[in-house]
Amino acid sequence: MSTQEQHNSSGASVPIRRRLSPAARRDEIISAAVELFAESGFDGSTRDVARCAGITQPLLYRYFPNKESLIEAVYARVFLESWDSAWDDILQDRSLSVRDRFQRFYEAYTETIFRPVWLRLWHFASLRDAEVYDWYKEVVQEQILKPLVRERRIELGCDQAFLVTPAELAAPWLLHGGLLNYGWHQQVAGNEDSAGRADAIRQMLEMYMLFTEARYATSS
Amino acid sequence: MSTQEQHNSSGASVPIRRRLSPAARRDEIISAAVELFAESGFDGSTRDVARCAGITQPLLYRYFPNKESLIEAVYARVFLESWDSAWDDILQDRSLSVRDRFQRFYEAYTETIFRPVWLRLWHFASLRDAEVYDWYKEVVQEQILKPLVRERRIELGCDQAFLVTPAELAAPWLLHGGLLNYGWHQQVAGNEDSAGRADAIRQMLEMYMLFTEARYATSS
DNA sequence: TTTATAAATTATCACATGATAAATATCTGG
DNA sequence: CCAGATATTTATCATGTGATAATTTATAAA
Secondary structure, rough: OOEEEEEHHHHHEOOOOOOOOHHHHHHHHHHHHHHHHHHOOOOOOOOHHHHHHHOOOOHHHHHHHOOHHHHHHHHHHHOOOOOOOHHHHHHHHHOOOOHHOOOOOOOHHHHHHHHHHHHHHHHHHHHHHHHHHHHHHHHHHHHHHHHHHHHHHHHOOOOOOOOOOOOHHHHHHHHHHHHHHHHHHHHHOOOHHHHHHHHHHHHHHHHHHHHHHHHHHHHH | OOOOOOOOOOOEEEEOOOOOOOOHHHHHHHHHHHHHHHHHOOOOOOHHHHHOOOOHHHHHHHHOOOOOHHHHHOOOHHOOOOOOOHHHHHHHHOOOOHHHHHHHHHHHHHHHHOOOOHHHHHHHHHHHHHHHHHHHHHHHHHHHHHHHHHHHHHHHOOOOOOOOOOOHHHHHHHHHHHHHHHHHHHHHOOOHHHHHHHHHHHHHHHHHHHHHHHHHHOOO
């Protein structure tokens, strides 16, 4: 990716030696690993990561004791640090209806997670680490789906119960999963149609609104 | 997996040499590859496939010119040959309501595709071959989703148009994708709850029924 | 039993990979 | 400008991998 070179007196090309601070170099290595692993999976070689980062392969081992710890750093960069606090602001903005609020939220959210890097790493990760998957599932459930259920209940005027039951989460999970799947379709096909994405979100919310209306109507 | 051995006079263990017909051997190799690739991905080694099949690694190359062609044989076994014609019978049985019919269909269908082998190979495949993914998407759309839309339209009494438009497929795709995602959740978590599965299908169909009722009611 | 066919194994190659040790060049503080 | 600290590279190892050639042995037909 960034393999710069110099030419010495004898004409042979010699790599430039950029001396960086450990923190900066570490960041660059992680960025390179994110790109490479997203493309080739976690079986991508450390040599390719190094080439992509513009360094030699052994240098990688000054920053990470082994490949596994590099992979963990990639997880942290992509999954842990990807939650945008602005999303929380949208989710909590009660000046909008639940429908409009979650429309806005999902449009912002999918702008990040529908990037090929995120989606592919997510798939690769879930194929090798059930833990990462479980952890992120928890995040989605607590940060997105439970708020959705709660706010919708309030909107429908049946706010007696505070806890969100597993049964109530089934439909939101189904729809959220459907949206993820939609994003995956687009990424495999190489599309990046933001209008179609907004439509998909609209349909998803439409279905949720109809479903909850029918369900909570009888019990309110 | 099936590495049988014999002991010769000097006590050293020597592999048994089972001489099979080419067709039978080929089948065994593919079965072994299906198991191994489902677990380790397509980067699983040919040596491991061979061990799993109870043969030596070079023998594999008498049946497949290279690893890629073995992978293609795995695709064929798992994806091409997995469609059960009994499913078509269910889909075409108009003695049942659309809801009941697709409930039955999806319960049978997911019994097959929610197996870890199918789901994992599906994920591995879609990460490396957009073609396989596109091909299967087409199958789902033509065999499942378009029939669903058509039959539902008839049931709602608005059978004027025969063609199914892309817009009409958005909701079914979202729900179908959500169900796939549900299966993936279960497989990663190691669950195999068929009651939960039936419930998920019920909710999915409930949402589709409500959605179509609301949508086609105005235009019929 | 004998023998020819081909299924299966042993031996091996070239290359890629994760990882380590030693040598070298770059930057910073004095 | 110099010297020490250390970021970076070169050289290297052990192992794993896809693939091929040569050899051996099981099996069925004569």
